[in-house]
Amino acid sequence: MNCRNLYFFSIEAYFKDMQNVIEYKDGISYTGVSAGWENKIEAGTGMAYGVEVSAEKREGQITGTVSYTLSKSERKFDEINFGEWFPAKYDRRHMINLLINCKLNSKFDITAVWTYHSGNRITLPTMTYVSPDVPDTQGGHIENLMELDHRNNYQMTDYHRLDLVVNYTFRKKENRYCLLNLSIYNVYNRMNPYKLIVESEMRKSPTNESIYTHKLKQITLFPIIPSLSFIYHF
Secondary structure, eight states: OEETTTEEEEEEEEEEEEEEEEEEOTTOOSSOSSSOGGGSEEEEEEEEEEEEEEEEEOSSSEEEEEEEEEEEEEEEBTTBGGGOOEEOTTOOSEEEEEEEEEEOSSSEEEEEEEEEEOOOEEOOOSEEEEEEEEEOTTSSEEEEEEEOOSTTOEEOOOEEEEEEEEEEEEEEETTEEEEEEEEEESTTOOOOOSEEEEEEEEEEOTTSOEEEEEEEEEEOOOOOEEEEEEEEEO
C-alpha cells in the first residue's frame, strides 16, 4: 500500500511444512567413535509459520524501515521428546528490525540499525546425579547423569543490539570521492548470550557431606566493536 510514494506498508503471512529434518537423538554423545554420525540422528517433520508487518519511509532527509514478525517453528520426531512436538532451536517468537538513515547534508550521513529477537532454545537438564563410580562403554566412569524432561525446554534471554555507521564524504571530482567511515557494532555493549553452560561447585557440609551447587554461565562472543576506515572511489 502506497501513501503518495512516500510511505509503504505491507503485511505478509507464511506457512512452511518440512520433511526429513534431522536432530540428535536423546542422550546421544556428540563425541567419540563408537558409532557413525548417521546412527546418532533421527529424521522427522517440522513446520514454521508466522506473520510480518513492515513500514518504510522512502523519501526525505530521514528515511528508514521498521518491521515486526510473529512466528513459530516446531519439530516432531518419533524417538525424540516422547514423540511430541517441541520448539526448534531458532524458534524466535518475536522479531523487530529498525533501520534509520539520516542525511544531514551532502557530506554527512548517519545510519542506525537496531535488531531484537526472542532468545534461542536450548535443552537443559532438570536434575543432575553425581555418580563417579558408574562405568561407561569406554572403560572410564560417568561423572554426571542428567535427567531431561523435554527437548529445548529452556529459552535464553532476548537478543538485541544497536549498530551505528557515520560517513563523511570528501567530494573531489565527478565519480571520484573519498569516504571516511566510522562504524560501531553493538553500541551499548549488550552482552547477548551465545551459549549457556552448567557449572558445578562442590562444598562440604558440617557433617562432611558433599553438597553440589549448579549454576548457569553465559558465554558472549562480541562486545562493542568500533572500526574506522578510509575509502577512495575512482
